[in-house]
Amino acid sequence: MSSDVAYKRILLKLSGEALEGKEAFGIDPDVLQRMSEEIGELVKAGVQVGLVIGGGNIFRGAKLAESGMNRVVGDHMGMLATVMNGLAMRDSLERNSIKTTLMSAMPIQGITTPYSWMEAISRLEKGEVVILSAGTGNPFFTTDSAACLRGIEIQADAVIKGTKVDGVYSADPMKDPDAVLYHELSYKEVVEKELKVMDLSAFILARDHKMPIMVFNMNKKGALMKVIRGEEEGTVIK
Numbered sequence: 275m276s277s278d279v280a281y282k283r284i285l286l287k288l289s290g291e292a293l294e295g296k297e298a299f300g301i302d303p304d305v306l307q308r309m310s311e312e313i314g315e316l317v318k319a320g321v322q323v324g325l326v327i328g329g330g331n332i333f334r335g336a337k338l339a340e341s342g343m344n345r346v347v348g349d350h351m352g353m354l355a356t357v358m359n360g361l362a363m364r365d366s367l368e369r370n371s372i373k374t375t376l377m378s379a380m381p382i383q384g385i386t387t388p389y390s391w392m393e394a395i396s397r398l399e400k401g402e403v404v405i406l407s408a409g410t411g412n413p414f415f416t417t418d419s420a421a422c423l424r425g426i427e428i429q430a431d432a433v434i435k436g437t438k439v440d441g442v443y444s445a446d447p448m449k450d451p452d453a454v455l456y457h458e459l460s461y462k463e464v465v466e467k468e469l470k471v472m473d474l475s476a477f478i479l480a481r482d483h484k485m486p487i488m489v490f491n492m493n494k495k496g497a498l499m500k501v502i503r504g505e506e507e508g509t510v511i512k
């Protein structure tokens with residue numbers, strides 16, 4: 275492993291919505307390409323990358339339930355959306371010569387590999403990127419919960435969450451122009467200040483297992499590598 279990286283194995287969580295990029299719906303190929311290049315740099319530096327991708331660019335169960343659909347069915351659709359994003363991401367990574375396995379908590383024979391934590395670790399050790407799709411496989415959870423759960427299972431050194439803003443702020447930066455970016459926070463401060471990092475059940479799981487969380491801007495070129503090098507970028511919660 276290259277000596278200038280601070281983490282050997284990471285669980286990278288990419289937001290489904292951020293994959294939309296400049297498109298009105300679905301997936302922006304430019305975002306996929308840029309993320310593939312950035313993930314490729316990590317792999318070259320010797321970092322083992324487990325990847326959880328959201329599905330918010332396609333379906334969210336809670337939103338579907340607002341219009342009358344059964345929430346469980348809506349969540350199944352949301353989880354399948356993460357498999358579609360996973361297929362697109364694997365395709366893009368493979369086109370960039372990065373060996374990738376797409377695992378799914380909802381197995382689809384012939385298309386995905388069923389999720390197994392031991393198999394995931396063994397492939398990560400061989401230098402493959404492993405995409406862990408279909409969230410936790412259960413309704414009423416989010417892909418942030420999946421990221422923390424899988425991060426703990428695969429014994430990652432940190433959960434690194436890519437989002438649309440530069441990190442965790444004192445208030446929602448999209449709404450409050452005076453919001454201040456934090457570079458470091460404790461789990462306790464996040465709870466006390468009620469800061470939106472991820473949903474509470476995901477966050478508490480990470481806290482209880484002392485899993486560090488980093489939040490960075492997916493739209494900022496090079497930000498991910500800076501986080502991995504331990505440079506001042508985004509927000510670290512530990």
Ligand SMILES: Nc1ncnc2c1ncn2[C@@H]1O[C@H](COP(=O)(O)OP(=O)(O)O)[C@@H](O)[C@H]1O
Pocket residue numbers: 289290291292328330436437438439441442443444445446447448449469470471472
């Ligand atoms: N304290 C805060 N710090 C950072 N972002 C915040 C905060 N409060 C609300 N937000 C909003 O949360 C959004 C990111 O949430 P995230 O969980 O990544 O989104 P998604 O719903 O796509 O998973 C940002 O775009 C930002 O507008």
Ligand SMILES: O=c1ccn([C@@H]2O[C@H](COP(=O)(O)OP(=O)(O)O)[C@@H](O)[C@H]2O)c(=O)[nH]1
Pocket residue numbers: 288289290291327328329330331333334335336348349350351352353355356408409410411412413414415416417418419420
């Ligand atoms: O373990 C999980 C993960 C996801 N989902 C569903 O999949 C959708 C897409 O995931 P998420 O909203 O976390 O995506 P993101 O916001 O990261 O794009 C969610 O809204 C849920 O409906 C679920 O039911 N269980």
